[in-house]
Amino acid sequence: MRKILRVLPGFLIAVFLCVPAFAQSPNCIICHSSIKARIKDPKGIVVDIYIDADRFSKSVHGNLDCTTCHIRFSDNPHMQPNLPVNKEILTLASEVEPKAKIEPVALAACYQCHGQIYDALKDSIHGKNIFVQKQTDGPLCLDCHGSPHYIMPKEDRTSPVNHWNILNTCGKCHNREDISKKYGLSTEVIERYKESFHGKKYILGYSNAPICTDCHGAHDIKNWDDPDSPVSWGHRVATCGKCHKGANKKFVAAITHKPVGKDNPVAYYGEKLLILLLLSVFAFTIGHVILEAYSEIRDNIFRKGKEEHHEK
Amino acid sequence: MKNELPEEIERFNIVFRIQHIILFTTFLLLAFTGWALKYPEVQQSHWWIKIWGGPRTAGIIHRTAGITMLLDFTWHVLYLGYLLITKKMRLNAKTTIIPLPKDVKDVIHNMLYFIGIAKTKPKFGRFSYIQKFDYWAVFWGMGIIGLSGLALAFPTKTALVVPTWSLNWIWELIKIMHSDEALLAIVFILFWHFYNEHLKFGKFPMSMTWITGKLSIEDERHEHPLEFGLLFPEEKIEASQTQQKETQK
Numbered sequence: 001m002r003k004i005l006r007v008l009p010g011f012l013i014a015v016f017l018c019v020p021a022f023a024q025s026p027n028c029i030i031c032h033s034s035i036k037a038r039i040k041d042p043k044g045i046v047v048d049i050y051i052d053a054d055r056f057s058k059s060v061h062g063n064l065d066c067t068t069c070h071i072r073f074s075d076n077p078h079m080q081p082n083l084p085v086n087k088e089i090l091t092l093a094s095e096v097e098p099k100a101k102i103e104p105v106a107l108a109a110c111y112q113c114h115g116q117i118y119d120a121l122k123d124s125i126h127g128k129n130i131f132v133q134k135q136t137d138g139p140l141c142l143d144c145h146g147s148p149h150y151i152m153p154k155e156d157r158t159s160p161v162n163h164w165n166i167l168n169t170c171g172k173c174h175n176r177e178d179i180s181k182k183y184g185l186s187t188e189v190i191e192r193y194k195e196s197f198h199g200k201k202y203i204l205g206y207s208n209a210p211i212c213t214d215c216h217g218a219h220d221i222k223n224w225d226d227p228d229s230p231v232s233w234g235h236r237v238a239t240c241g242k243c244h245k246g247a248n249k250k251f252v253a254a255i256t257h258k259p260v261g262k263d264n265p266v267a268y269y270g271e272k273l274l275i276l277l278l279l280s281v282f283a284f285t286i287g288h289v290i291l292e293a294y295s296e297i298r299d300n301i302f303r304k305g306k307e308e309h310h311e312k
Numbered sequence: 313m314k315n316e317l318p319e320e321i322e323r324f325n326i327v328f329r330i331q332h333i334i335l336f337t338t339f340l341l342l343a344f345t346g347w348a349l350k351y352p353e354v355q356q357s358h359w360w361i362k363i364w365g366g367p368r369t370a371g372i373i374h375r376t377a378g379i380t381m382l383l384d385f386t387w388h389v390l391y392l393g394y395l396l397i398t399k400k401m402r403l404n405a406k407t408t409i410i411p412l413p414k415d416v417k418d419v420i421h422n423m424l425y426f427i428g429i430a431k432t433k434p435k436f437g438r439f440s441y442i443q444k445f446d447y448w449a450v451f452w453g454m455g456i457i458g459l460s461g462l463a464l465a466f467p468t469k470t471a472l473v474v475p476t477w478s479l480n481w482i483w484e485l486i487k488i489m490h491s492d493e494a495l496l497a498i499v500f501i502l503f504w505h506f507y508n509e510h511l512k513f514g515k516f517p518m519s520m521t522w523i524t525g526k527l528s529i530e531d532e533r534h535e536h537p538l539e540f541g542l543l544f545p546e547e548k549i550e551a552s553q554t555q556q557k558e559t560q561k
Contacts, residue, residue: 194353197464197487203352206367244468251471254483267481267488274492285500289507291426298428300513 028066029053041102055150069109069148086112098136106148110141120220129183137179144169161218166211167193167202192257208243215239317544320526329525331388335450338381343498345374350491378461385454406437406538411448415441437538442508449504453497460490 033053038046056062071083085093085105092108093100100107111118121127121140129138144161145151152159160169171190173179180187193199193212201209213221215231222229230239240255241247260267324332345364348357364370395401405412417434418441424430439447463470463486474482510518514531521527533540 197349200349200352201367201371204348204357204361204367206371208368246468248468248471250474250476250479251468253479254467254471260484264481264484266478267484270481270485271488271492274488278492278496281496282499285503288423289503291423292512293507295426295428296513 029056043102045101047102051149058152059150060153061148061151068112069106070103071105071109073103092118095131096140098134099130099140107140107142110148114141117219124217124219124221125223125226126221137173137182139173143172161213163207163211164205166213167199170212186257186259188259189257192259196255196257198255210243214242317529320528321532321543322525323521323527323532324525326525327391329522331384331391332522334384335381338377338384339497339501341373341377342381343494345370345377346494347498350495375465378458378465382454382458382462385450385458404542406542407439408437409439409444409447411441411444415444435537436535437542438536440535442504446505446508449497449500453493456489456493457497460486460493464490 029051032049032051033056036050038048038050040046067083071085071089073082089105089108089111092111093104096107097104118141122131126138129135130140142148146160154161154163156162157164159165167190174185175187175190177187179185186192194203198209202211216224217230220228222232224231226232227234229235236252237247237249240252244251258264260271262268348361348364348370349367351357361367361370364373392401396403403410405414418436421430421434422441425433470486509515509522527535532543
């Protein structure tokens with residue numbers, strides 16, 4: 001009883017504040033925006049049940065009903081809504097179940113509006129990893145776009161798929177050693193990109209600098225040696241040509257993201273040689289200057305009389 | 313009176329002086345606009361690049377300055393060729409900028425003098441080994457940084473020129489060449505050139521030769537004794553010295 005009393009004032013305020021704004025799904029929002037809590041479901045999974053009503057209303061999905069995606073709940077206090085689920089969504093839900101925290105139907109619900117993109121994703125290297133390889137690592141919608149309740153247009157600076165956030169978003173997995181090892185990927189792609197001129201300019205804030213998705217594609221991303229990939233040898237000239245007019249077969253060989261190792265001796269030892277040259281010139285230059293400064297001070301301050309020491 | 317030494321001599325004519333001004337202006341612009349791109353992950357690089365108009369404008373300044381510098385370099389080489397062909401400049405071991413075995417001896421001699429073992433300084437010609445090093449470092453930089461810079465500025469054109477068997481490493485190498493050697497050039501100028509032409513006793517804040525082209529006869533006698541001897545052969549000097557002594561009396 002006391003608990004209810006404690007929640008009640010906030011609850012009432014929330015009702016007055018939110019009802020006009022969320023005419024479409026006021027009932028859910030009233031509670032879920034006033035209770036800041038996490039609950040444990042019977043399987044022991046912790047779920048955050050709080051919805052920031054303000055952020056939700058500003059998101060691209062702010063005018064959708066909760067039940068547009070939360071078509072049904074399998075195992076929780078809510079019996080409602082128990083709407084009939086489209087067969088297509090149901091099949092999809094069973095396929096994405098390993099990715100779902102509790103209710104896969106909500107994850108599959110994206111398909112209702114974003115069917116084409118969902119199909120492209122299913123056919124991508126990321127999608128195949130989930131749908132064919134049955135792995136949980138591959139990204140589904142939310143892994144890149146963030147919480148479904150607060151998805152912003154990609155032009156918004158806070159969106160994880162905004163141009164300036166993509167490197168971090170892709171890096172969440174591609175910077176991870178365990179995932180890279182598991183799939184036989186280089187652990188250094190992100191680092192190597194940052195060292196490239198594309199990456200350097202991107203970090204400095206040059207908006208024309210290409211980021212991962214500009215060359216590799218996004219939802220339909222493929223392994224680079226898949227002939228359908230935009231960075232496959234067949235398509236690379238066209239892809240690079242988007243920015244580099246006059247790109248040709250030899251030019252597009254420039255980018256690999258491969259680390260420079262001993263298997264690439266000219267680049268590897270060339271770099272070592274140049275660094276050696278750099279250091280030896282530094283050493284000679286700085287050593288010479290220090291010695292000369294010492295002798296100048298000695299001659300000019302301590303041996304002031306003997307100006308003509310080099311005349312014999 | 314006709315044998316009297318001039319107060320100063322012209323060390324660099326107006327053409328060399330203009331070439332030097334273009335060289336150091338473009339050098340500074342290149343160093344400033346390129347620096348942030350070498351260390352983008354450093355936070356300060358972000359406001360630094362903004363000073364230069366942001367990455368796009370800085371890139372335009374960098375390319376323009378780079379091409380201007382290469383043109384300046386070409387002008388210099390062609391001008392030297394012209395001077396040699398018209399015999400306005402003659403090769404002489406005591407005045408040449410070309411490194412000679414004597415320069416190696418001078419390095420060792422000078423080092424020994426610095427640490428107090430040799431009692432005398434080496435006698436330099438028109439260009440000491442310090443100045444020769446300074447000069448040829450620019451040549452090295454033009455070759456390495458200039459060529460790799462051109463390759464990076466026109467990558468699709470460069471791709472047509474580079475051989476297929478080099479594709480695995482050529483771009484990596486070009487990038488390292490440009491960025492590493494640029495750092496070398498900056499540090500070298502900062503230590504070598506700034507110390508020798510700005511900070512040294514008697515030169516601070518700078519030697520004015522770069523503007524006037526002139527060097528006082530005293531400095532010429534001290535710093536370039538071999539060239540001095542060539543310009544004013546022994547008897548001339550003695551004559552003038554005796555004259556000076558007479559007038560002093």
